[in-house]
Amino acid sequence: MKVHIVACGIFQLELERVLEEINAEWAPADEFKVTFTSPALHVDFAKLKHGVVEALDMVNEEKTVLFFGSMCHPELAEFTEKYHVIRQQPSNCIELVLGKERQKELEESARVFYITPGWLRNWQNIFRQGLGWDEIDARQNFGFYDKVLLLDTGVFEFNYEDILEFYEYTQVPIEIQSVELVEFKKHVLGTLKEALALH
Incomplete structure (x- = not known):
């Protein structure tokens, strides 16, 4: 049974990495097909909905998995319902990578804005465009935060000029914190097993 994954491009590198591992450990490489949407769609709900629906309309596989945070669009459940997709439970890409408990710990002592390698690579498209x-807009909006935490997931060699x-x-201030993909892989594997009805 084939599974088609429609995923946000913001974590394309992380998903490609864990799918390589999953293919090696658990399933043949041709079991999954992946379509990535543009990483900057989530700044405009109309564009995000259009991008997700357009990708889902192209799917021909028996099972479809949607790799977006459950809160990335307020109507995500409604406009994807007819496609019978299997969706992620974590609210956004940061929770997918860190896990809810780790995120809560980090926010106990500071107001944190998180970015991943995907955010760093696409910040101009996300914030400027x-x-x-x-x-001035950026400093007003980011002024609420004590720090920007760049989560180094090990999938991309950072250019410090970009930082x-x-x-x-x-x-x-920007801090870099190394993060293993254990939590992310757990979510990916769990969702794929659900898609394939494996327990």
């Missing part, structure tokens, strides 16, 4: 924020450029845009 997508939201239309110039430096500095993002800091200059936000004026919020």
